[in-house]
Amino acid sequence: MSHFSRRQILQILTGVALLANPFIAEAAQVPTLKCTRVGQTIIWRDKKYTCVKSGNKLVWNKGVPVTPAKPTPSATTQPSTQPTPTTSTAPRPAYTPPPDEFAVAKSANLKLNQPISVSNPSLNYPARGYILIRREDGVIAFSNRCTHLGRDVEISGSQLVCFAHGSYFEATTGKPTGGPATRNLILLPTIERDGTIFVVDAP
Numbered sequence: 001m002s003h004f005s006r007r008q009i010l011q012i013l014t015g016v017a018l019l020a021n022p023f024i025a026e027a028a029q030v031p032t033l034k035c036t037r038v039g040q041t042i043i044w045r046d047k048k049y050t051c052v053k054s055g056n057k058l059v060w061n062k063g064v065p066v067t068p069a070k071p072t073p074s075a076t077t078q079p080s081t082q083p084t085p086t087t088s089t090a091p092r093p094a095y096t097p098p099p100d101e102f103a104v105a106k107s108a109n110l111k112l113n114q115p116i117s118v119s120n121p122s123l124n125y126p127a128r129g130y131i132l133i134r135r136e137d138g139v140i141a142f143s144n145r146c147t148h149l150g151r152d153v154e155i156s157g158s159q160l161v162c163f164a165h166g167s168y169f170e171a172t173t174g175k176p177t178g179g180p181a182t183r184n185l186i187l188l189p190t191i192e193r194d195g196t197i198f199v200v201d202a203p
C-alpha cells in the first residue's frame with residue numbers, strides 16, 4: 001500500500017529531525033574537553049569557545065571563528081593589558097584559584113606570537129609542562145607532551161620540536177608538520193586574570 005519501504009521512511013524521519021534541530025548536526029563540532037568555569041576559553045578547530053552557564057550546566061558556547069595570527073617579527077608590540085588607574089581605591093580581595101587552576105606565567109612575559117615554555121611544579125613528578133603562546137585572539141596552552149610517544153616538546157624558533165624522534169608542530173595551532181607524530185598537541189583551557197595566566201589541568 002505504501003510507496004516507501006520501511007528503510008526509506010526511517011531515512012526521511014532522520015533527515016527531518018536534523019533539519020528541525022541543527023544542534024544535532026553541530027553536536028560533534030563542540031570541544032570534547034569539559035568546561036568547568038564560566039569565562040574559561042578554548043580554541044578548537046579554528047574557533048574560540050567560551051564556557052557559559054546554560055540552566056544548571058556549564059557548556060561551551062557556539063564559538064566564533066578565529067584566524068591564526070601571522071608571525072610578526074616586530075619587537076615593539078604594545079601590551080594589551082596595561083593596568084589603568086581607576087578612581088576606585090578600595091583594594092580588591094586576592095583571587096583564590098580553584099584546585100584545578102594553576103598560575104603559570106605573568107601576562108607581561110607573553111609577547112604576541114612568541115611561545116614560552118613553563119612548568120607546573122604543583123602537579124609533581126614529573127612536573128607538568130606547557131607551551132604558552134599569545135595569539136591575537138587570546139592565550140592558548142599546549143601540553144608539552146609529544147603526541148608520538150610522550151617525550152618533551154621544545155621551542156625551536158617559531159616551531160615546536162620533539163627531538164626524540166623528530167616531530168615538528170606549528171606553535172600557533174599545535175598541528176604536526178613533520179616527523180612521526182600525527183596528532184595535534186593537547187590543548188588546555190587558559191584564563192588570563194589580573195595580569196596572570198592560569199592553566200586549567202587535572203590535578
Ligand code: FES
Pocket residue numbers: 146147148149150151162163164165166167179180181
Ligand atoms: S616522542 Fe616525540 S617524536 Fe617520538
